[in-house]
Amino acid sequence: MPYPSYPAVTTAVTLSAIEAFADAVGAEPDHGVPPTFAAVYALGANLPQMLADPTIGIDVRRMLHGEQEFIWDNHPTVGEELTARGQVVHDERKGSLRRVTLETKVTGTDGRKICTARSMMVIR
Numbered sequence: 001m002p003y004p005s006y007p008a009v010t011t012a013v014t015l016s017a018i019e020a021f022a023d024a025v026g027a028e029p030d031h032g033v034p035p036t037f038a039a040v041y042a043l044g045a046n047l048p049q050m051l052a053d054p055t056i057g058i059d060v061r062r063m064l065h066g067e068q069e070f071i072w073d074n075h076p077t078v079g080e081e082l083t084a085r086g087q088v089v090h091d092e093r094k095g096s097l098r099r100v101t102l103e104t105k106v107t108g109t110d111g112r113k114i115c116t117a118r119s120m121m122v123i124r
Contacts, residue, residue, distance in 0.1 A: 005087035009045035042104045042117035046086025067120040073113035098123040
């Protein structure tokens with residue numbers, strides 16, 4: 001059975017969002033979009049879709065965010081709209097643990113590749 005993919009989610013990279021994020025993580029908003037802002041436009045975009053998907057069936061009460069990886073092709077800019085498309089790429093059980101990996105590919109306003117994010121969840 002193929003793994004599910006999810007509808008695209010668009011996130012606007014606004015100055016106010018960057019300032020709020022930078023304040024929350026102790027970064028300098030004057031330096032542009034913090035690399036860790038990818039947690040908002042990649043992980044935050046598609047993870048809720050996966051968690052709500054009954055075909056994946058993740059019990060969030062038993063879930064731990066196990067790994068996070070970002071591979072950047074380009075850096076987003078303030079004012080850009082980013083589009084994230086997520087797909088489950090791995091789902092395995094080993095003993096009493098299950099590992100599910102969500103991969104999100106993010107493109108910019110002009111279609112250029114921004115990054116690929118992989119988030120692995122461990123469910124007991």
